[in-house]
Amino acid sequence: MGRRLKFNIFRYNPQDPDSVPHTDTFYLAETESMTLFIALTDIREEQDSSLQFDFCCRAGICGACAMMINGRPNLACKTLTKDLPDEITLMPLPIFKLIGDLSVDTGTWFREMNEKVESWVHTSKSFDPSADEERMDDAVAEEIYELERCIECGCCVAACGTANMRRDFVGAVAMNRIARFMLDPRDQRTEAEYFEIIGTDEGIFGCMGLLGCEDVCPKHLPLQDQLGILRRKMGWSAVKELFRFGK
Numbered sequence: 001m002g003r004r005l006k007f008n009i010f011r012y013n014p015q016d017p018d019s020v021p022h023t024d025t026f027y028l029a030e031t032e033s034m035t036l037f038i039a040l041t042d043i044r045e046e047q048d049s050s051l052q053f054d055f056c057c058r059a060g061i062c063g064a065c066a067m068m069i070n071g072r073p074n075l076a077c078k079t080l081t082k083d084l085p086d087e088i089t090l091m092p093l094p095i096f097k098l099i100g101d102l103s104v105d106t107g108t109w110f111r112e113m114n115e116k117v118e119s120w121v122h123t124s125k126s127f128d129p130s131a132d133e134e135r136m137d138d139a140v141a142e143e144i145y146e147l148e149r150c151i152e153c154g155c156c157v158a159a160c161g162t163a164n165m166r167r168d169f170v171g172a173v174a175m176n177r178i179a180r181f182m183l184d185p186r187d188q189r190t191e192a193e194y195f196e197i198i199g200t201d202e203g204i205f206g207c208m209g210l211l212g213c214e215d216v217c218p219k220h221l222p223l224q225d226q227l228g229i230l231r232r233k234m235g236w237s238a239v240k241e242l243f244r245f246g247k
């Protein structure tokens with residue numbers, strides 16, 4: 001006989017003045033290959049139609065379904081109940097604005113982060129729509145692609161000690177963005193200009209290096225490597241700047 005799963009689910013609707021944060025308990029018979037997406041949909045269809053949670057692709061691509069699953073951020077659509085104990089506690093991701101229950105607004109946070117680190121190619125070249133596409137070295141394109149796989153789910157932000165303590169910390173996801181533009185031959189920013197953006201406590205020097213971010217990234221981005229590379233590069237930039245002023 002299949003297991004009987006117990007779900008403890010955080011409930012709160014900030015739009016409703018009568019709503020108070022609490023936990024609701026639901027029970028569900030586990031089925032084969034059940035994901036948390038299937039479980040939550042069953043609960044909403046059969047037990048409580050007011051339950052709020054986000055899903056879009058159901059395939060680990062859109063990043064919408066990230067939540068705290070037994071205390072750890074992860075994608076609900078890619079989490080099989082068979083890999084979890086009988087009792088499952090679901091909470092919304094911290095840090096992001098709560099929409100209701102398990103649904104959070106990651107979009108606003110990511111938009112602000114992308115604007116803060118100027119997450120676009122900086123070039124003085126003007127775009128010529130009739131020109132041939134410029135070719136990029138295959139190996140460089142591969143390296144950039146590896147860092148571009150981020151789905152902006154927010155798991156690494158939710159797991160980050162610094163981001164939980166300091167709202168101005170841009171997180172590993174932003175450092176990964178910067179690392180991606182540093183690799184891009186089209187981006188004409190200098191190391192000193194990158195230093196202005198992330199050579200601060202809000203950036204790489206605020207990172208405590210305990211790598212909760214890398215541990216929870218569902219797309220297995222090489223965050224540890226990128227944080228290490230940036231720390232070295234920005235450290236050297238700071239030393240060079242000191243010598244420049246020391247002269």
Ligand code: SF4
Pocket residue numbers: 156159160161162163171172206207208209210211212213214227
């Ligand atoms: S290594 Fe840095 S960015 Fe990653 S979780 Fe720790 S403090 Fe946050």
Ligand code: SF4
Pocket residue numbers: 149150151152153154155156157172173176216217218219220221
């Ligand atoms: S780096 Fe990984 S955990 Fe962080 S937002 Fe991107 S995919 Fe999610």
Ligand code: FES
Pocket residue numbers: 054055056057058059060061062063064065066075076077078
């Ligand atoms: S629903 Fe898109 S990643 Fe889970």
